Amino acid sequence: MKILSINAGSSSLKYTLFEMPEEKVLVSGVFERIGMDKSMYSIKINGEKQVIETPLKDHKQAFEILINELIKNNIVESLDEIKGIGHRVAHGGSYFDKTVVVDEDVISKVEELIALAPLHNGPAVTGIRAAQAVIPNAVNTVVFDTAFHQTMSEENYLYAVPYEWCKDYKIRRYGMHGTSHKYVASYANKLLGRMDTKLITCHIGNGASISAVKDGKCINTSMGLTPNAGLIMGTRSGDIDASIVPYMMKQMNLSPDEIDTILNKKSGLLGISGVSSDSRDIEEGIYAGNERCVLAQKMYVRRIIDYIAKYYVELEGCDAIIFTAGVGENSIHTRKEVVNGLSVLGVKLDEEANNCRGKVQKISTDDSSIPVYVIPTDEELMIARDTFNLI
Numbered sequence: 001m002k003i004l005s006i007n008a009g010s011s012s013l014k015y016t017l018f019e020m021p022e023e024k025v026l027v028s029g030v031f032e033r034i035g036m037d038k039s040m041y042s043i044k045i046n047g048e049k050q051v052i053e054t055p056l057k058d059h060k061q062a063f064e065i066l067i068n069e070l071i072k073n074n075i076v077e078s079l080d081e082i083k084g085i086g087h088r089v090a091h092g093g094s095y096f097d098k099t100v101v102v103d104e105d106v107i108s109k110v111e112e113l114i115a116l117a118p119l120h121n122g123p124a125v126t127g128i129r130a131a132q133a134v135i136p137n138a139v140n141t142v143v144f145d146t147a148f149h150q151t152m153s154e155e156n157y158l159y160a161v162p163y164e165w166c167k168d169y170k171i172r173r174y175g176m177h178g179t180s181h182k183y184v185a186s187y188a189n190k191l192l193g194r195m196d197t198k199l200i201t202c203h204i205g206n207g208a209s210i211s212a213v214k215d216g217k218c219i220n221t222s223m224g225l226t227p228n229a230g231l232i233m234g235t236r237s238g239d240i241d242a243s244i245v246p247y248m249m250k251q252m253n254l255s256p257d258e259i260d261t262i263l264n265k266k267s268g269l270l271g272i273s274g275v276s277s278d279s280r281d282i283e284e285g286i287y288a289g290n291e292r293c294v295l296a297q298k299m300y301v302r303r304i305i306d307y308i309a310k311y312y313v314e315l316e317g318c319d320a321i322i323f324t325a326g327v328g329e330n331s332i333h334t335r336k337e338v339v340n341g342l343s344v345l346g347v348k349l350d351e352e353a354n355n356c357r358g359k360v361q362k363i364s365t366d367d368s369s370i371p372v373y374v375i376p377t378d379e380e381l382m383i384a385r386d387t388f389n390l391i
């Protein structure tokens, strides 16, 4: 059965077509600059990638082009072979604790949550509508970044603000990257050979979050109402004293949108280093002796260690620590500093094993108190699996 994984942004559409249940990737790519000038799309078949420049009016046209490509390249003979389309949706609020089949009620709930994820939920609905129009016989599903975290207890998801804020304004911790945390947690359980595990999953990319996962269920996570909570990220501050917000708004005469932009787009590694949000540039800066890069990296690593320590205590132990996403999969330097910072817990790095990028690898020594793994995430596959299972 062929299942399409879709991740729609306001001007982009990422896609991967899987043969399920074999989990074989048939085609993948991305449409970019939809509705803008210089639009283009990429298509990768059997490891060969082509980039084609063409006007892209809207998401519907992107789907039409995709279908033509699939037929032209003999990937499908007819549209009807695509039985399911799984759409990534950032925010499911408290409505959704799992992947669901799309109907009008689901769409209206996703739309209702646009205020909590303005850059993501709106485009996701656009993607769903376009898929429905172009591939009318497929079952559409929505896979939420927040769903995996819905198992958190009230004491973990509430903020200590007036209790009514949660009910009246939906102010609570929702968490993000749930599809990724779920994927690597289930992969780790396979590696460990059991389900009754205590895991700390570290999704460290440009956006970053850490989860505490017990017996396959999330019990706590570092992102909050929005993605700007918890860890220091590429451009996001993560946790700060909430009163900094009104104080700086008054000091600099900033509007709510302006302070939001500063805390989401001009803070984090970029804000402290003044150089870049990209951990590769920060590493280069460190080697070149840039003190602000050294400082940014120290703060970044400190915060990761703090969250791992916090969840170690909350889980009352840990069976594995997992690194994933851009930095977690590729930054030998950051992993080394984090693992060395956990030495008080008896965690030990295997330097040679850590010298790896983008592959499943145990990076701790055999006498480490907790095994540490790199597990590349695969959110597209998780979306396809959920969609296949629902169908």
Ligand code: ADP
Residues within 6 Å of the ligand: 204, 205, 206, 207, 208, 234, 277, 278, 279, 280, 325, 326, 327, 330, 331, 332, 357
């Ligand atoms: P996003 O949150 O945008 O999905 P990714 O998970 O793709 O982010 O991570 C992107 C980040 O991964 C980059 O900004 C960079 O900091 C980091 N990264 C990628 N490759 C490397 C590398 N070889 N060494 C260190 N960091 C890397």
